[in-house]
Amino acid sequence: MSKVLIIGAGGVGGVCVHKCAQVPEVFSEIVLASRTIEKCDAIAASVKERTGRDIVTDTVDADNVPELVELINKHKPVLVINLALPYQDLTIMDACLETGVHYLDTANYEPLxxxxxxxxWQWEYQDRFKEKGLMALLGSGFDPGVTNVFCAHAMKHQFDEIHQLDIIDCNAGDHGHPFATNFNPEINIREVTANGRYWEHGEWIETDPLSFSMNYDFPEGIGPKKCFLMYHEELESLVKHLKGLKRARFWMTFSDQYLNHLKVLENVGMTRIDTVKYNGQDIVPLKFLKEVLPEPAGLGERTKGRTCIGCRIKGMKDGEPKDYYIYNICDHEEAFKEVASQAVSYTTGVPAMIGAMLMLTGKWTGEGVFNMEELDPDPFMEKLNIHGLPWTEVTFKN
Ligand code: NDP
Structure with a gap:
């Protein structure tokens, strides 16, 4: 029986609040705070309608540590689930340290x-969380998050040595807009327009953005799709924690339509993250673009199709080479029926709830800052099957 404070009332925050509300025996009280109270209230109303539970709502500017401290002291949660933006990670971690509260997020800190x-930046908090006897769980979404747990599971149960890892993220869904992003547009576009990077034989190799692709034949009728090599943050912790790894890469599918729009936006300067003067005011083009694009939280009603995210892993088991794939498939329309959201927010909000549940029930404990693969994968894998993200594993015979 624990009280949690969830910060951020976007697509992911909405799913997480709904999923926490479904488990009252763990999440006995839920507070949702964000910058815009109307968004918190709308989520609270949907949860009330679906589960009958009351969610307390509040406002906060999560860039401001004293405001966060006041909010945490007012509600006195055991754990803060940070589902605002990566820019707020450090201020929320600071406030957790000041108030003696555990911390969880789904994305690494980004300077603006x-x-x-x-x-x-977040690993530098290790000693401070340890000294206070607090736990910070980093990246408890899908990727990062479930993909890290899939790797820990493979290491524990499927392999003696892991040599090659390919994390492959496919969204085979369609929201019907000419261009929209399935999670926060700013973060999504920053990720996709950055240089690609993969890890091989102990070093990072950089590639031009979206310059390297492969076709991957996705299971259960999704079929072949073009996937682009990108850098993704979980690679940094996985190459540190998966011993014996020789190569690690991350791939994501994009439609031609998405890529064409992105190219045009990039060419005209709308994806820039530096400041430009407009009518005497400083504006960041990407932040302005975010304001005119559809909100990820509003895509649920119109999105059809499925996501398929998984890890293709090669290595050795009992002296033999092994080729293995573990994945989840999530249906956009099913997610919408359950929690009024599309599958990209669903596949992030559910693992955030599960990570929080394991911390609150004492299944995952520790002092300091942790990435997901450092903890026992078994209870997390069990909860994925129960709470809406079942997984499948396949071993390929060569
Ligand atoms: P949204 O843009 O839909 O929601 C972000 C929310 O944070 C909004 O409610 C926003 O408020 C609020 N917020 C932003 N700045 C502040 C602030 N200074 N103070 C208080 N609240 C603030 O994003 P998503 O829900 O799509 O993403 C949430 C997080 O999840 C992001 O960090 C994203 O990177 C991460 N993510 C992780 C994934 C994973 O698999 N690990 C996958 C997808 C997302 P307002 O509405 O007023 O702007």
Whole structure:
């Protein structure tokens, strides 16, 4: 029986609140705070209608540590689930340290003026969380998140040594808009327009953005799709924690329509993250673009199709080479029926709830800052099957 404070009332925040509300024996009280109270209230109303539970709502500017401290002291949660944007990770971690509360997020800290996708800033909190006897769980979404747990599961149960890892993220869904992003547009576009990077034989190899692709034949009728090599933050922690790894890459599918729009936006300067003067005011083109694009939280009603995210892993088991694939398929329309959201927010909000549940029930404990693959994968894998993200594993015979 624990009280949680969820910060961020976007697509992912909405799913997480609904899923926490479905487990009252763990999440006995839920507070949702964000910048815009109307968004919190709309989520609370949907949860009330679906589960009969009351969600307390509040406002906060999560860039402001004293405001966060006041909010946490007012509600006194055991854990803060940070589902605002990566820019707020450090301020929320600071406030958790000041108030003595555990912390969880789904994306690594990003400085506003540089697209870095690095854990270094959050890893620097290790000693401070340890000294306070607090736990910070980093990246408890799908990728990062479930993909890290899939790797830990493979290491524990399927392999003696893992040599090659390909994380492959496919969204075979369609929202019917000419251009929209399935999670926060700013973060999505920063990720996709950044240089690609993969890890091989102990070093990082950089590629031009979206310059390297492969076709992958996805299971269960999804079929072959073009996937592009990108850098993704979980690679940084996985190459550190998966011993014996020789190569690690991350791939994502994009439709031609998405890529064409993105190219035009990039060519005209709308994806820039530096400041430009407009009518005497400083504006960041990408932040302005976000304001005119559809909100990810509003895509649920119109999105059809499925996502398929998984890890293709090669290595050794009992002296023999092994080729293995573990994945989840999530249906956009099913997600919408259950929690009023599309599958990209669903596949992130559910693991955030599961990570929180394992922390609150004492199945995942620790002092300091943790990436997901550092913890026992078994209870997390069990909860994925129960709470809406079942997984399938396949071993390929060569
Ligand atoms: P949205 O843009 O839909 O929602 C973000 C929410 O955070 C909004 O409610 C926004 O408020 C709020 N917010 C932003 N800034 C502040 C602030 N300073 N103070 C208080 N609240 C603030 O994003 P998503 O829900 O799509 O994504 C949420 C997080 O999940 C992001 O960090 C994203 O990177 C991560 N993510 C992780 C994935 C994974 O698999 N690991 C996959 C997808 C997303 P307002 O509405 O007022 O702007």
């Amino acid at each position: 003026d540089e697209a870095k996708f690095e854990y270094k």
